[in-house]
Amino acid sequence: MSNSDMDAGSLASAAESRALADRLQTLFGEAGFQPVDPPVLQPADVFLDRSGEDIRRRMYVFSDPGGAELCLRPDLTIPTCLHYLEEHPKADKPVKLTYRGLAFRYQSSAPWPMREFTQVGVEQIGECEASESCEEADAAILELALRAVEASGLASYRLEMGDLALFGALVDGLDIPATWAERLKRHFWRPDYFRELLLRLADxxxxxxxxxxxxxxxxxxxxxxxxxxxxxxxxxxxxxxxxxxxxxxxxxxxxxxxxxxxxxxxxxLPKDIVALIDGFLAISGTPDEALAKIRELTKAAGLSGGSLGEAMARLERRFERLEAAAPDFSKAHFATSFGRNMEYYTGFVFEFRTQLAGKTVNVAGGGRYDTLLETLGAPGPVPAIGCAIGVERLARAVAENAKGAGR
Structure with missing residues (x-):
């Protein structure tokens, strides 16, 4: 391929990405989400303290002439939350916000080198006062993300789901030191380190x-x-x-x-507790299959009541709402070990994955983060859930899927 052909292909890809971003922005606007445009430059410590080591190593951090440590925003969830708190310092107004903008972080594992990319997403903040309305919000955000992915034209994908709160409830019901329970919950989203920690605590x-x-x-x-x-x-x-x-x-x-x-x-840690945690984290399958396996395991361990029973009930209600909103749930997969790679998630999480250039990639994802706004300055916990879509990656996946299908 000549350089001119490559340039033309790049321009076409950029044009397709912009068109896709336009469609997504329109879809989110029609769903009642109001547009915001947070600053590109952000205080670095906010991300360094809340996003986890994996993201930190890939951020672009620098000091300005006044000595302040800044970064190019690595994603738009935290900037959107900061924008919300500027507008509503008491965090007392429920809002639905949408954004479209560049994010900056190095992604060496992507099928091609990426340092900047477009995110279009939504954040629903303060929209659930009671437990059941939180499950409704979870289902609504995932259903909106599903509509966005399918509206892009992506036919081949897999929906991965998890629930950090479910694992937290399990650990809270075990007879182990509270400090260890907190550590296991805090590092749950880091699979390799979590496994190392569990083995060390058992030795x-x-x-x-x-x-x-x-x-x-x-x-x-x-x-x-x-x-x-x-x-x-x-x-x-x-x-x-x-x-x-x-x-x-x-x-x-x-x-x-x-x-x-x-x-x-x-x-x-006693061997039976380690075996229980291992067995719990090995559960995966369709939503119905996973629920049945979790019930069987926790009932046998005498842990089916209390906070774990409540977490199970929330998970079941969420699945019921999702099945009602999206009858074709055949592409959904739930794994108890799935936690995404951001430290601030606290509950339900999800990703849409597909094949791109021979690799499995995440084209959209999100989840619940009920403690993030409090750490950013809100006077107390604020229920919140959101979803972000990587526009260029999704556009390329759509194009590659279409090419593979011979269209």
Whole structure:
């Protein structure tokens, strides 16, 4: 192919992407979502603290002449939430917002190198006062995302779903230290690290060897509460000139050191609890299949009531609403281990996946994030759910699917 052919192909692809973004924006507007346009430049710490290490390593971060650390927005959910809080500091008004704009993060695993891409998405904030209305909001956002993906012309895709709140309810019902339960929940969305953590907590020798060889420091920490201990470690790291490593802040390094010190004197997780967690996270299938397997496992473990029973009831209501909104649920798949790659998700999550250039890629995804706005300055938790679509990736997938089908 000549350079001119490649350029023409690139221009056609760009034109198709713009046309697709126009259609998506129109669809979301007709669904009652109001457009917003958050700034491209964002405070870096907001993302560094809330998006997880995977995203941090791929962000574009820099300091302005005044010394402020900024970044090019790596996605538009957090900027949209910040915009909402500027307009409604008390977070007391339910809104439906839609956006269209560039996001910036390096994506080496994509079928082609990507550093900037267009996101079109929606965020529904404060729209569920009661539990059942939250499931209705979940179903409505997923149904809207489904309409958007199908309106693009993508015929071949798979809908992956999960629920972080379901795993959280399971862990809360286990007889394990509360600090370990919180750690397991906090790292659930990081599969490799989560597995490493679970194995370490189940290994008595590994726990005994996990404490850092800093007896003087940890003797001093023993007389302090958690906040004071963390502050002391941060100060030691700063005085020692230890900078953030691998995307971690000094605060996270301090938390990790404290966790290791606590682990050194703890009893390992019992094998039956590890087996229960492993069995739970191995469940997948159609929504009906997954529900049946979860009921069987939790009933056998004597955990079918309480907060887990409530989480199961919410999941069942959500599936009922989704089946009513989208009768063809044959492309839906639920996995208890699925959590997406953003740290701020708290409940129901989903992705639309397809094949592109021989790889499985995510073309749209979202989920519930009921604690994010509080961490950004809201006076309390605010129920919220959203979805973002990667326009260029979806447009290319549509074109490749059409080519493969011979159209």
């Amino acid at each position: 008595q020798e590994a726990l005994a060897a996990s404490g850092p060889d800093l007896p003087g420091l940890f003797s001093a920490l023993g007389a302090l509460d958690g906040v004071e201990a963390k502050a002391l470690i941060e100060e030691v790291l700063t005085l020692a000139g230890i900078s953030p490593v691998g995307g971690r802040s000094t605060r996270e390094i301090a938390e990790r050191l404290l966790e290791q010190a606590a682990d050194a004197g703890a009893q390992a």
